[in-house]
Amino acid sequence: MKREKTSLLKNNGVQSILASLLCILLGLLLGYIVLLFINPTGAWDAISTVVKNFFTYPSRPAAMKYFGSTLVKTAPLLMCALSIQFAYKVGLFNIGAAGQYVAGAGACLYAALAWHMPWWACLILAALAGAALGALSGVLKSYCNVNEVISGIMLNWIALYTVNMLLSRVKEPASPYTNVVASFNSSALLPSLGLGKLFTNNQYVTIAIPLSVLAAIAVWIVLGKTKFGYELRATGCNKDAARYCGMNEKRNIILTLVIGGALAGIGAAFLYLSGYEQWQCTQSSVPAMGFNGIAATFLGGLNPIGTVFASYFIQHITSGGAYVDKTMYCAQISDLISSLIIYLCGFVLFFKHFMNSRIARKEEREALKEKEKVAADSDAKSEEGGQK
Amino acid sequence: MEEQYAIEMLHITKKFPGIIANDDITLQLKKGEIHALLGENGAGKSTLMSVLFGLYQPEEGTIKKDGQVVQIKDPNDANALGIGMVHQHFKLVECFTVLDNIILGVEPCRKGFLQKDEARRKVVALSEKYGLMVDPDAYVRDITVGMQQRTEILKMLYRENEVLIFDEPTAVLTPQEIDELMQIMRNLAAEGKSILFISHKLNEIMSVADRCSVLRKGKYIGTVNIAETSREELSRMMVGRDVQFEVTKKPIEPGKVILQVENMTVASKLHHNNAVKNVSFQVRAGEIVCIAGIDGNGQTELVYGLTGLEPLESGKVTLEGQDITKASIRRRSTMGMSHIPEDRQKHGLVLDFTLEDNLVLQRYFEPQFTGKGGFLKRRAIREYANRLIQQYDVRSGQGPVTTARSMSGGNQQKAIVAREIDKNPELLVAVQPTRGLDVGAIEYIHKQIVAERDAGKAVLLISLELDEVMSVPDRILVMYEGEIVGELDPKKTTVQELGLYMAGAKREAEHV
Numbered sequence: 001m002k003r004e005k006t007s008l009l010k011n012n013g014v015q016s017i018l019a020s021l022l023c024i025l026l027g028l029l030l031g032y033i034v035l036l037f038i039n040p041t042g043a044w045d046a047i048s049t050v051v052k053n054f055f056t057y058p059s060r061p062a063a064m065k066y067f068g069s070t071l072v073k074t075a076p077l078l079m080c081a082l083s084i085q086f087a088y089k090v091g092l093f094n095i096g097a098a099g100q101y102v103a104g105a106g107a108c109l110y111a112a113l114a115w116h117m118p119w120w121a122c123l124i125l126a127a128l129a130g131a132a133l134g135a136l137s138g139v140l141k142s143y144c145n146v147n148e149v150i151s152g153i154m155l156n157w158i159a160l161y162t163v164n165m166l167l168s169r170v171k172e173p174a175s176p177y178t179n180v181v182a183s184f185n186s187s188a189l190l191p192s193l194g195l196g197k198l199f200t201n202n203q204y205v206t207i208a209i210p211l212s213v214l215a216a217i218a219v220w221i222v223l224g225k226t227k228f229g230y231e232l233r234a235t236g237c238n239k240d241a242a243r244y245c246g247m248n249e250k251r252n253i254i255l256t257l258v259i260g261g262a263l264a265g266i267g268a269a270f271l272y273l274s275g276y277e278q279w280q281c282t283q284s285s286v287p288a289m290g291f292n293g294i295a296a297t298f299l300g301g302l303n304p305i306g307t308v309f310a311s312y313f314i315q316h317i318t319s320g321g322a323y324v325d326k327t328m329y330c331a332q333i334s335d336l337i338s339s340l341i342i343y344l345c346g347f348v349l350f351f352k353h354f355m356n357s358r359i360a361r362k363e364e365r366e367a368l369k370e371k372e373k374v375a376a377d378s379d380a381k382s383e384e385g386g387q388k
Numbered sequence: 389m390e391e392q393y394a395i396e397m398l399h400i401t402k403k404f405p406g407i408i409a410n411d412d413i414t415l416q417l418k419k420g421e422i423h424a425l426l427g428e429n430g431a432g433k434s435t436l437m438s439v440l441f442g443l444y445q446p447e448e449g450t451i452k453k454d455g456q457v458v459q460i461k462d463p464n465d466a467n468a469l470g471i472g473m474v475h476q477h478f479k480l481v482e483c484f485t486v487l488d489n490i491i492l493g494v495e496p497c498r499k500g501f502l503q504k505d506e507a508r509r510k511v512v513a514l515s516e517k518y519g520l521m522v523d524p525d526a527y528v529r530d531i532t533v534g535m536q537q538r539t540e541i542l543k544m545l546y547r548e549n550e551v552l553i554f555d556e557p558t559a560v561l562t563p564q565e566i567d568e569l570m571q572i573m574r575n576l577a578a579e580g581k582s583i584l585f586i587s588h589k590l591n592e593i594m595s596v597a598d599r600c601s602v603l604r605k606g607k608y609i610g611t612v613n614i615a616e617t618s619r620e621e622l623s624r625m626m627v628g629r630d631v632q633f634e635v636t637k638k639p640i641e642p643g644k645v646i647l648q649v650e651n652m653t654v655a656s657k658l659h660h661n662n663a664v665k666n667v668s669f670q671v672r673a674g675e676i677v678c679i680a681g682i683d684g685n686g687q688t689e690l691v692y693g694l695t696g697l698e699p700l701e702s703g704k705v706t707l708e709g710q711d712i713t714k715a716s717i718r719r720r721s722t723m724g725m726s727h728i729p730e731d732r733q734k735h736g737l738v739l740d741f742t743l744e745d746n747l748v749l750q751r752y753f754e755p756q757f758t759g760k761g762g763f764l765k766r767r768a769i770r771e772y773a774n775r776l777i778q779q780y781d782v783r784s785g786q787g788p789v790t791t792a793r794s795m796s797g798g799n800q801q802k803a804i805v806a807r808e809i810d811k812n813p814e815l816l817v818a819v820q821p822t823r824g825l826d827v828g829a830i831e832y833i834h835k836q837i838v839a840e841r842d843a844g845k846a847v848l849l850i851s852l853e854l855d856e857v858m859s860v861p862d863r864i865l866v867m868y869e870g871e872i873v874g875e876l877d878p879k880k881t882t883v884q885e886l887g888l889y890m891a892g893a894k895r896e897a898e899h900v
Contacts, residue, residue: 225763225764225766226761226762226763226764227752227753227758227762227763227764228762230745230752230764233738233741234738234741234745234749237738237739237740237741238734238737238738238739238740240734240735241734241735241736241737241738241749242738243697243717243735244695244697244717244727244729244735244736245717245718245721245749245750246716246717246718246719246720246721246750247718360405363405
């Protein structure tokens with residue numbers, strides 16, 4: 001019985017989950033402490049609101065509807081997280097996912113609003129735009145030895161301002177926002193296939209949600225089960241060995257960033273083609289989606305399936321933050337709380353290491369105790385024997 | 389009066405989950421002696437040294453310094469007791485000068501300003517006293533491996549350490565540098581320093597050590613006086629059985645030409661001259677041709693050019709009559725070229741992969757391992773790995789799913805040898821295949837190489853070890869400054885003659 005328990009604790013997957021939960025708890029605690037400093041009376045309410053998110057609605061239909069909305073924003077976050085994860089497994093840090101996401105948003109919205117294309121064409125264009133940006137980083141990395149982090153960050157800004165300029169041509173005359181997709185070209189909206197009905201007729205719930213989960217499974221299969229994934233992982237772990245055994249490591253690096261870029265681009269299409277948000281053509285910061293993907297992928301223990309749940313959690317608290325009482329706290333408080341938690345999510349690997357060393361120490365101590373016990377037993381026995 | 393010991397490690401036992409790394413080991417280092425610690429990979433030498441350095445706490449046993457029981461809880465305690473170590477892989481800051489590296493951590497300061505002149509005087513005095521030639525102002529990245537090692541030794545002397553530990557110090561040195569190091573160690577011992585010399589090279593131990601303690605599989609086998617022992621006895625103590633030093637080969641008549649290299653020239657990555665200059669040779673079926681030479685004379689680049697890792701400047705390479713000068717690495721491999729690389733951790737293995745994934749590294753794309761749709765056939769890979777593990781006796785903690793990183797160097801090398809030989813190549817290119825391995829593993833790998841030759845395969849061996857050069861091949865080609873300067877018959881030549889060619893003092897007219 002006891003042995004089973006220790007082997008469970010040693011299991012890598014269980015450890016990842018525990019470490020992630022620990023991060024979440026610490027993040028919430030830290031958030032609570034910050035709230036206490038700002039305004040102690042409302043702190044408990046505020047933190048529980050963040051955690052409750054849509055459960056704050058008393059009626060079940062309303063809660064379901066907003067659960068749906070949280071899921072709508074989870075899908076793009078998951079895609080960004082997968083983009084980063086895919087590259088990370090190949091030894092690349094795709095911080096350019098944020099820019100690839102922006103490129104995807106620009107491509108799908110322009111295709112929908114200017115060219116009146118159907119949703120699937122917009123989706124493909126978004127993927128291609130993200131992939132093109134990824135390819136740029138990949139080519140720079142493999143042929144000019146430019147670090148993908150540097151080129152990624154610079155391309156993020158280039159993508160943002162290019163997309164702002166491009167989408168200014170399809171924006172509402174009186175506002176900085178792009179035209180509403182639903183009214184200008186409803187064929188560009190992702191089909192719902194009746195999924196919206198499950199969430200109290202939430203019209204933003206589309207096939208994007210199941211598709212993003214399928215993408216996670218696909219990433220898991222490609223990396224773990226295929227020849228292609230084997231080559232990519234070998235290149236990521238040791239590019240000299242990959243070259244030695246005849247793999248084309250330059251091609252692999254470019255392909256990885258192309259696929260990562262496509263994933264992030266599709267993520268953007270999943271949000272903007274659901275009609276949930278309009279693009280603000282005057283925004284001067286890269287959308288946080290791509291960066292939050294970094295936290296989601298680490299919180300998910302660098303496992304595509306874990307990342308599904310991690311992405312949901314991060315979106316859950318981000319959405320929940322919007323319900324915090326604004327009379328007690330300033331409007332930015334929700335972002336502050338969620339960013340504290342997201343920040344701590346980066347510590348998953350650290351906690352995992354910490355737990356491992358604790359377990360090892362405990363085992364050593366127990367082994368020592370057992371030995372002493374055995375020695376004591378044998379002493380007692382020999383004494384008994386002597387008495388007889 | 390009792391004999392004076394600098395360090396005594398008495399009845400040390402250190403256990404790890406599932407393994408007893410040190411089982412009741414006693415090691416006594418006399419003042420002013422050179423004491424060798426001999427054992428195969430995994431015998432417990434490193435664990436014992438880690439205990440001495442306070443990196444591990446032993447379950448049982450005591451450590452005495454100058455007869456006093458001491459507690460060593462961390463490396464700082466070890467330093468305070470005057471114990472210093474030259475690690476196998478040097479711990480130097482590449483972009484610092486030699487002097488900066490020596491004073492690193494104990495910088496002489498006055499009011500926050502470095503007092504380098506003082507330090508320089510001390511370093512120069514030390515280097516003269518012990519014959520340790522270094523240039524204090526050279527950057528570490530620019531100096532030879534031998535000088536880097538002398539810098540490490542000076543680091544210990546600068547800190548006035550009394551007990552000096554050398555962990556496999558000769559693994560990275562050329563024959564000349566080894567001789568120099570031996571002389572330095574003798575000087576240090578003569579000045580009263582106590583030296584612990586960790587090695588598995590019997591010749592070196594025989595030539596420099598006063599006494600030798602032997603470990604095998606975590607157990608203490610015994611301590612012998614070098615003057616009263618022999619190479620054979622030491623190896624028997626280390627391995628637990630008689631070891632064959634002679635390589636036995638059946639006579640064989642070389643067959644058709646497998647590898648033909650004509651006028652090969654390869655550029656150097658380090659300097660503007662070519663590393664390989666207009667080299668021509670051939671290797672026939674059923675013979676082992678060895679390229680000998682001091683490290684850095686173009687052997688690495690020659691292999692890179694041959695295997696496709698680097699392009700040729702000019703020349704032609706033919707494998708079994710087919711021109712492969714411009715062929716890809718993968719093409720060369722599938723055409724029958726196997727390559728045991730010089731650096732097993734850099735090129736030979738993906739250390740974070742499992743053993744089974746490493747064993748199919750050259751063949752994963754073959755239909756037997758990759759099915760339709762690009763999916764890996766995991767079961768076939770497992771079966772194949774199990775067969776290789778059994779056949780080539782690759783030992784690891786968890787069999788095919790062991791992470792390659794956690795395996796010992798000898799078994800990592802065995803895995804590579806298994807992978808490359810099981811491909812059934814026409815040409816085997818083996819680059820320093822026994823580098824850093826113990827006697828048992830060396831014997832095993834030599835047998836495998838000779839078996840390939842006896843099976844009628846062509847073998848090109850690149851070696852820096854004189855023992856290997858003299859015993860394994862059928863022909864020796866000596867390389868000096870990128871050129872082949874002589875061809876020797878190992879049965880007719882002597883080590884002295886070989887050395888003259890290697891040092892560039894002699895060359896054959898036909899090879900000029």
